[in-house]
Every structure is written in C-alpha cells, then in structure tokens.
Amino acid sequence: MRRENQSSVSQFLLLGLPIRPEQQGAVFALFLGVYLTTVLGNLLIILLIRLDSRLHTPMYFFLSHLALTDITFSSVTAPKMLVNMQTQNHSISYAGCISQVYFFLMLGCLDSFLLTSMAYDRYVAICHPLHYMTIMSQSLCFRLVIVSWVLSSASAILHTLLLARLSFCGDNALPHFFCDLSTLLKLSSSDTTVNELFILTVGVLVITLPLLCILVSYSRIGTTILRVPSTKGICKALSTCGSHLSVVSLYYGTIIGLYFFPSDDSSNDKDVIVALLYTLVTPMLNPFIYSLRNRDMKGALGNILGRRSFS
Numbered sequence: 001m002r003r004e005n006q007s008s009v010s011q012f013l014l015l016g017l018p019i020r021p022e023q024q025g026a027v028f029a030l031f032l033g034v035y036l037t038t039v040l041g042n043l044l045i046i047l048l049i050r051l052d053s054r055l056h057t058p059m060y061f062f063l064s065h066l067a068l069t070d071i072t073f074s075s076v077t078a079p080k081m082l083v084n085m086q087t088q089n090h091s092i093s094y095a096g097c098i099s100q101v102y103f104f105l106m107l108g109c110l111d112s113f114l115l116t117s118m119a120y121d122r123y124v125a126i127c128h129p130l131h132y133m134t135i136m137s138q139s140l141c142f143r144l145v146i147v148s149w150v151l152s153s154a155s156a157i158l159h160t161l162l163l164a165r166l167s168f169c170g171d172n173a174l175p176h177f178f179c180d181l182s183t184l185l186k187l188s189s190s191d192t193t194v195n196e197l198f199i200l201t202v203g204v205l206v207i208t209l210p211l212l213c214i215l216v217s218y219s220r221i222g223t224t225i226l227r228v229p230s231t232k233g234i235c236k237a238l239s240t241c242g243s244h245l246s247v248v249s250l251y252y253g254t255i256i257g258l259y260f261f262p263s264d265d266s267s268n269d270k271d272v273i274v275a276l277l278y279t280l281v282t283p284m285l286n287p288f289i290y291s292l293r294n295r296d297m298k299g300a301l302g303n304i305l306g307r308r309s310f311s
Helices: 021-051 058-086 094-127 129-135 138-164 181-187 193-226 231-260 269-292 295-310
Strands: 011-014 091-093
Touching: 011 058, 011 094, 021 058, 021 269, 021 295, 058 094, 058 138, 058 269, 091 094, 094 129, 094 138, 094 181, 094 193, 094 231, 138 181, 138 193, 181 193, 193 231, 231 269
Parallel strands: none
Antiparallel strands: 011 091
16 A cells, blocks of 8 residues: 555654753754764774774674764764754655654664674673684674674564554654654554554564673673682773673663653653663763773774874
8 A cells, every 4th residue: 555545644843852942052062062973983983993903803893883883873863853953944754754763773773783792792702712713703793793784674674664554644743853663653543553562572672682691791701700810800801891881881771761661641851861862972972981991992092193193
C-alpha cells in the first residue's frame, strides 16, 4: 500500500527544546559549540590513530570506528535542531522524519555493539595477554565491525518499516527537537502494539545483552586485576580500562534514564533533556575522556605537535 493511503501527514512540526524565546540565542551558541567540538574532537581521534603507527592496535581500531559513529550520530539531529532554532520554519518532511529515525536508531545500536567489542578487547588483553594478538586478529576485528553494522542496519530497517505502516492524522506537532521513535508512536492514530513489542524485543537484543556482556567482561577483568600482586600492575590495568568504562557509563546511563524511566505523557521535558545529553553531550565528551585519560593518545598528540613545531 502506498504511503499516501497510510498517512495524511506530509510533514511534522518539531517544537524543539523546552526553552524560552529570550534564551534561544545563548542556547544556540552553546550547542553550536558542542556540535563543533564533537566533530573536531572525534576527527582528531581518527587522525591521531591514522598517523601514529603505535595506535594501530585492535583497541584503537574500534575507537576510530566509535569516533566516526559519534560524528555521524550527532550530525543526524544537531544540524536540523540548530537550523530550526535560527529560523521560523520548524517543519520536517515525512520522508525526512522517517530517514532521521532510521539513521538515529542504526547509529545508536552501532555505538552499543562497538562498546561491547571494545570491552571484549580489554578482557582478552588483561585476562589472556599471552594470546592477545592471536585472538584479536585483524580478521576478527573486521568481522566484529561488519557484524555490528549489519545487525544495527537490520534493526533500524525493521523499526522504520513498522513505523512507515502507521497512520498519522490530525496533530503533527512533535514535542521534541528530532523525530524520536517513541514520540512518533504517541502521535500515531494507529495501533502501535506491534511497534512497542518490537522495541522491547530489540531493546533486549541490542542494549541489554551488550550491556551484560560488558559487565561480565569487566567482572572478569576485575577478578584478574585483584590477583595481580604489584600495585603498578593494577594501576596500569586500570588505566587501560578507565576511559572505556567512563564512556560506557555515560552511554548506558543516559539510555537507561531515557527509555527505562520515561516521563509521563503530560510532561515530555525530561525526555527531551536526557535525549539531548545522549545525542550531543556524550559524543562530545568521548574525545576528552580518551585524550585526557589515555597515555597513548596524549603521547600521539604530543608527537604530532612536536613534529609540527620542529618542522
């Protein structure tokens, strides 16, 4: 059936952030700076890993893909939000909204799988150091990334197809700064039971299971670290995991706050603020976490800056 028969809405109205008009200028400048910092910071991570041969390891291979994912993830929502804050036209086409849902879900799932791969890499490095290079081979790393992309794309496609079959009649105003799936389901005039069941099922597969894998990996890592007699060895092991644990805490903390403890139907402001942290603030903090808490990244940056000043 054609979409024209399924939906009478040709566009949606994004109401944006819950802020007063006089605050628009300051908030626009703030989040423009956040978005530019996200893009430039993650590009710097990719550049450092590309230029420094010492960073050509499985952990930094996954980190470069995580940085690329964070750039595109923020770019799905931030540019449209910033444009809407500066113009009077807050509308987004039906096709544009559906596309935004697809890329948002796909990249969000990809983040989860990449963080899981990085946790597995740290588990092998600390718990099985003698077999690290054998287990974390280049082919395995490529397979993990490819499987992450395939599973994320499949999940997002199924979500999008189920969303496209719904009807949207009457009110087309979304109390959000982007086309959030749960907000769209509340707006639909169709029965969304299948969509909600699929969200629950996929949530278990792409959020809960990866989180459990990460927790198991770090529990094994913690057990191994406690067996190390040397305080220096413990500090070294913790330094290699601290950055990743910080990113995992930020990522899953905001997701749990957004989807496991949603606000009631009468108040959407909390969901919008948490989604803002999840889509913009967390990707911006990742470069700072990995550069400030990681000796290898700081060393690579110092070497490149030193070479430039010498030349």
